[in-house]
Amino acid sequence: MNKAEKFDESLQELARFAKVISHPARLAILKYLADTKSCISGDISDYLPLSRTTVSQHLKELRDVGLIHGEIDGLKINYCLCSEEIERFLGMFENFFEPVSKAKIIC
Amino acid sequence: MNKAEKFDESLQELARFAKVISHPARLAILKYLADTKSCISGDISDYLPLSRTTVSQHLKELRDVGLIHGEIDGLKINYCLCSEEIERFLGMFENFFEPVSKAKIIC
DNA sequence: ATCTAGTGTCGCAAACATACGACATTGCTT
DNA sequence: AAGCAATGTCGTATGTTTGCGACACTAGAT
Known part of the structure; x- marks a missing residue:
């Protein structure tokens, strides 16, 4: 069913x-990390109104795409x-939005 | 189940x-509109590898959030x-990414 | 060696997104 | 008025995301 791969790789x-x-949780994580520079996973789930498991999954998605990075420090990460x-x-x-933004149209 | 509303309205x-x-289809639509300035719905579904129905739905999502605008011109839009x-x-x-981008961290 | 704390992974349920055919609507065209 | 063309909406199937509890793992503390 998924036809996403039919589009340009750059769009994908x-x-x-x-x-x-x-997802607001993932934006909140990025913001938190920008403030604290670096922090352990537990701090993040304490800070957010979500369970530790859920936060762990959001962290995984951010990690998978490379926006964040986790370094093991003994028990903590x-x-x-x-x-x-x-x-x-x-x-x-x-790069994408420059031409979109330039196409000034008055609605 | 959805806890999105527990976050700041700005993040939401x-x-x-x-x-x-x-979704690459919606990005492709924005790009196409930036190129053509304005065009009818049918042109867009001819251009994309998706059915007319599906394109119509993607257009609706772009419309709902206000990124595009459709003007009726007789039968066409x-x-x-x-x-x-x-x-x-x-x-x-x-605004969001400025501080995130500024928090220079070497991984 | 056992316990505990900090994490990740699995499996599930509920919700949401994607895609499309069938149908409805509306306005030109004859 | 009848027909056609351009479009939107509905219903439905399938796939993906979100959220969480239960479990597993590992490194340091006792």
């Missing part, structure tokens, strides 16, 4: 990025933003 | 925007980008 990649940031990948995505995003 | 709004642009709303969303997006 941007769509994947958009999907990852399309320190998460931090991955600036390089974030920059790459923002570049793609701007 | 950005998440809604991200969700709408999280002319769609065009809604620059004002696009700018508003891009502003929100940049």
Whole structure:
């Protein structure tokens, strides 16, 4: 049923990025990490109104797409933003929206 | 089950925007409209590898969030980008990512 | 060696998204 | 008025996401 693969790879990649940031919990995690620079997984689930399991899954999605990065520190895991990948995505995003934004139309 | 409403309204709004642009078909529609400036619904479904029904639904989602705008012209409907709303969303997006992007972290 | 704390993974249920054919509606055209 | 063309909406099937409890794993503490 899924026809997503029929589109340009560049559109698919941007769509994947958009999907990852399309949940407020994941945006909240990014924001929290931007504030704290780095913190352990438990801090994040304490901070959010979600169970630890659910937060763990959201973290996994952010990890899978490369926006964050987790470093093992004994028992704990320190998460931090991955600036390089974030920059790459923002570049793609701007690249896409530049012509869209330029096509000034008055509705 | 949905706990999205437990988060800041600003995060929810950005998440809604991200969700709408999280499908390659909808990105392709935006791109197409940026190129053609304005075109009728049928042109879009001819252009995309999807049925007319499905395209109509994607158009509805873009319309609902305000990114595009359809004007009735007899039997046809002319769609065009809604620059004002696009700018508003891009502003929100940049506003959110500015601090995230600034928190330079080397992974 | 046992206990505990911090995490991840599995399996499930509920909700939501995607895709489409069939049908309804509306406005031109003859 | 009858027919056709452009579009939207409904119903439905299938796939994906969200959320969580129960379980498993591992590293340090006792």
